Amino acid sequence: MFPAQSMKYETLPWLILFLPLSSAAVITLFTLRSKTVSSLISIGAIVLGFVLTCIFIAANSFHPAVAETTVSWLAIGNLNVDFGLKLDTLSLMMTLIVTGVGGAIHIYSYGYMHEDRSRARFFACMSLFTFSMLGIVLANNFLMMFIAWELVGVSSYLLIGFWFEKPSAGDAAKKAFITNRLGDFGFLAGILMIWGLLGSLNFGELQSALTANSAALGASATIAGLLIFCGAMGKSAQFPLHVWLPDAMEGPTPVSALIHAATMVAAGVYMLCRTLFLFNHEALQVIAYIGGFTALLAALIAIQQNDIKRIIAYSTLSQLGYMVMAVGLAGPTPAMFHLTTHAFFKALLFLSAGSVILGMHHEQDIWQMGNLRKKMPITFWTFLLGALALSGVWPLSGFFSKDGILAQAVEQHSYLLFANGVFIAGLTTFYTFRLFFVVFLGEEKSPAAAQAHESPAVMTLPLIALALFSVIGGLIGIEGLYRHAFSSAVEAPAGFAAALFEPFTHSPLAASLGLLAFAIGLAAAWSWYANAATDPLPAKLGGLATAMKNKFYFDELYEATVIPLHDFIAAVMDWFDRWIVQGACIGLVRGGTDLGGRMLRLMQTGNLQTYAFMFVFGVAVLLYFVLVK
């Protein structure tokens, strides 16, 4: 199918994809009894995947001449679906993130889950999740992506509910799964609509069809785009389907890092960037405003949370809002760039938080911590770097990617979203450093904090690696790669110093206001929380603080509206099933058969001659029809 030397090591991507799956299978089937062997298999699979990805990229560069490798899979009528892998800058970069950051998280889990009884099951689920995520990243058509999409849903369900003996973990897993299903329903409808209108599911074919005729989707382009966006809404936890993500913190902390930093929630943004050509201007507007609103909402909620993981979870929501906003502003480059840097620093923050939680013997309330700087020096430094990168401090990675998004808003003359973005940048700094000051500075707020201890090297080494990338992530040419992927313009690589100051020359307004927001947020956090023993904000903000603390009552709102509606529909369906399907349809057939049987039973008299008579009668009837008619 391909000319001979179009792509070197064509089998490598397949190996990368299926290594984690076989690891999950081997662990589940053979090594569930041995925790150490299981964890080593799982870690080995993902690290090997990372190495193979590096080899593949070294051999082919980031944009291989032929960007797909396919096996024909399904051919029904005029529906042809290939089981194919898309290999371009976008997917290779994501593969690097998933295997690289995921690998660091796997290694960290070896230490974090050391005491857990079901460590083997944990690693099997982690491998399954990695496989599903790689499936989304590498898929070259909507159907394959949807299958992997659902697999991610299932494996995240397994991971969030890993401690299923806790009712809250089981509930959180169900909530995540069902909320995602809602989004997936729209996604599937969107996929069917696209197929119906364009007759193909392959990304490349769709793109060339739409390039040839930009009106190919016709009047329903906006609806199709928004339905596809529903999928991203579920996976990337955008308003109004954002409620599952904070609850998903019930899973072990490495799971939070894997699912909510590097991979699952990034899937939605990745999918949007992959299929950006499908969205028209109206759809993108809706996407941008939903992203902006989610970012604002989540940042406000994060300010008043007291659980260390929940604060980071709402921060993730807020940053995802940023990315979706960037996509909506027709800027896939800053969106993917922010996704990449966010994967580094958010995984770092989650894993550092996990280190704190382990050091505090599974205490998660930040008001029970304090002064951990002395007890946990490595975690302190890595957390600080992660926090600075998240807040967007020059020259850490977060600054460059966040600035890219703000500059995009300026370029699109979307000043409302720009102001929103700057405001959220301030809020981000505020809640991040509120968390940081309360946990690491000040007085020990509980006896447990005085006895906290640093985590083992198997946990701190991944932290250091992630911290390194959080620092330099903005300067190693990631943005250039994405820019090259989304527009064919090739630009000369800028020098290091030029890259360092590029944001200030490119869009001075965005860069300076972003830094100003950081300074204000940091000053506010310092003045209120540097030595606080309790939270001073509720007294200042009153009712607003209570609303933030209670997540603006979204759970209660859904409890009061969506759930009764759902129950009502379920009751109607139950009635329909019980009386129409069971009663009328099945009941009539069953009753008719029963009655017929009872009547035919009367013919069984046991009298030999009756039988003989009926037999002859039957022969007579047959003869009549054969001979006379």
Add this chain to the structure above:
Amino acid sequence: MHVGLHEYLTVSILLFCLGLLGVILRRNLLMIYMSLELMLNAANLALVSFSRFNDRLDGQVLVFFIITVAAAEVAVGLALIVALYRKRQSAHVEDLTSMKL
């Protein structure tokens, strides 16, 4: 009066119907049995007459087979009826309804 195929077949049908009525109406197992034989012989008669009027011997050969098999069948059937009579002290079909549900 000329006796042709038609007349032979008429006799055969009459014999067959007599046998059938006997099977359906008589109550005694032995009588039913004899009526059955009557039906067999009606068929034999039809076969022989076809054979004769078509100048072919197939029918007559078949009749020899039927007679042989019928002889064997009579032996078995009578033995069954005798065994049944010894068991039930009756050879009437009304008494033989134990197969009824």
